Structure formats: structure tokens, C-alpha cells
Amino acid sequence: MKVIVAVDSDWGIGYRGKLLQRIPEDMKFFKQMTLGKVVIMGRETFESLPGKQPLKDRINIVLSKHKCFDNKKVTICHSLNELFFELEKYNNDDIFVIGGESIYSQLLPFCTEAYVTKIESKYVADKYFVDLDRSESWTPVTASSPHIYQDIYYRFLKYIKNK
Ligand SMILES: NC(=O)c1ccc[n+]([C@@H]2O[C@H](COP(=O)([O-])OP(=O)(O)OC[C@H]3O[C@@H](n4cnc5c(N)ncnc54)[C@H](OP(=O)(O)O)[C@@H]3O)[C@@H](O)[C@H]2O)c1
Numbered sequence: 001m002k003v004i005v006a007v008d009s010d011w012g013i014g015y016r017g018k019l020l021q022r023i024p025e026d027m028k029f030f031k032q033m034t035l036g037k038v039v040i041m042g043r044e045t046f047e048s049l050p051g052k053q054p055l056k057d058r059i060n061i062v063l064s065k066h067k068c069f070d071n072k073k074v075t076i077c078h079s080l081n082e083l084f085f086e087l088e089k090y091n092n093d094d095i096f097v098i099g100g101e102s103i104y105s106q107l108l109p110f111c112t113e114a115y116v117t118k119i120e121s122k123y124v125a126d127k128y129f130v131d132l133d134r135s136e137s138w139t140p141v142t143a144s145s146p147h148i149y150q151d152i153y154y155r156f157l158k159y160i161k162n163k
Helices: 024-034 043-048 080-087 101-110
Strands: 002-007 012-015 038-042 059-063 075-077 095-097 113-119 138-143 147-149 152-161
Touching (some): 038 101
Parallel strands (some): 038 059
């Protein structure tokens, strides 16, 4: 299982139910990485998607504890147990955890690779990702050179879980 996330310089990921920043090249990278794959998200993240529509050409799995949450276009799991049962159908390499905060924190222990877009600015945030640079469990293995969008610098990094 892999995780993909965009963080600011404090590892902030969201504010008031929204992303901190939308960088077109990062959106493109996210699409490229997840197309044709399985994406796992929390109900809040699902409802923040444009038009509350599933991500196209991907198997969308949404976690919600509410039995009344219903959507025919996605697979709904009501617990991590249900999720892991559902995931047995798929190749582990094709599974991406895409947020938000609560789903990242519960599933990070099961992930072996992390694709992190690191934005070198600090935003007001109320949701965070674990700081992988301070974690003894993760090692950065690749980092792109800085990219720029408007006045924002960002890099694409890959981390792997230590064995
Ligand atoms: N920067 C990024 O890359 C990135 C990516 C994605 C999201 N985000 C941001 O993250 C924020 C949202 O994060 P969040 O933590 O508030 O919400 P979230 O993780 O997207 O969704 C939380 C919801 O997921 C469900 N859930 C969580 N754990 C569950 C479990 N074990 N079993 C069943 N259902 C479970 C619950 O839904 P019910 O309430 O229905 O039970 C819970 O309220 C937003 O600001 C969003 O923009 C950032």
C-alpha cells in the first residue's frame, strides 16, 4: 500500500475541509500516479472532491462509519476490518491512500512507500500529516529539483518505510 500527499513546510495538509493549495502540476502528478489504481479516502475527503464525484478511472473506496452514507459510484467500507477484507481483491502495489488526516494516520502504518509533494511555504492549517523527516520509520529516497508555480516552490519526494 502506498500513500500520496501534498504537505506544506509544517506538514499541514488542509484547512476547513479544503486543500491548502492547488498546484496544477501536482494535480497532474496525482492523476498520473493513481490512474487505473485503487484509491482509499475518508468521507470528508470524498465530499470535498469536485461535484462530490468519484475520481475517474480509478476504483474509489470511501471509509465512513455511518451506515446511512450511500453512493452507488464508490465502494463504501465502514471499518478498517471491512477495508482490509475488500483490499484482498487487489494487488497491494496498486493501492493508494489519498487522505485526509484521519485516514492517513490510521493507514500509514500499513504503507511502504510515500509520495510527498512538499510545498516550501507555510499556510494556516488544521489538518496535518506525520512529519516523515522526524520519523525513524521512513527514509527519503528521491527528491526532485525545486519546481515553481506562481511564487510557490515545491518538490516531489519519495520516502520508503525502513525494513
Ligand atoms: N494535502 C493533501 O494531499 C490532502 C489529501 C486529502 C485530504 N486533504 C485534506 O484533509 C482534510 C480532511 O481530513 P479529515 O481527517 O478531516 O477527513 P477524512 O480523513 O477525509 O475523512 C474522515 C471521515 O472518514 C471516516 N472514517 C475515518 N476513519 C474511519 C474508520 N476507521 N472506519 C470508517 N470510517 C472512517 C469518518 O466518516 P463518517 O463521519 O462518515 O463516519 C470520518 O469522519 C481536508 O482539509 C482535505 O482537504 C489533504
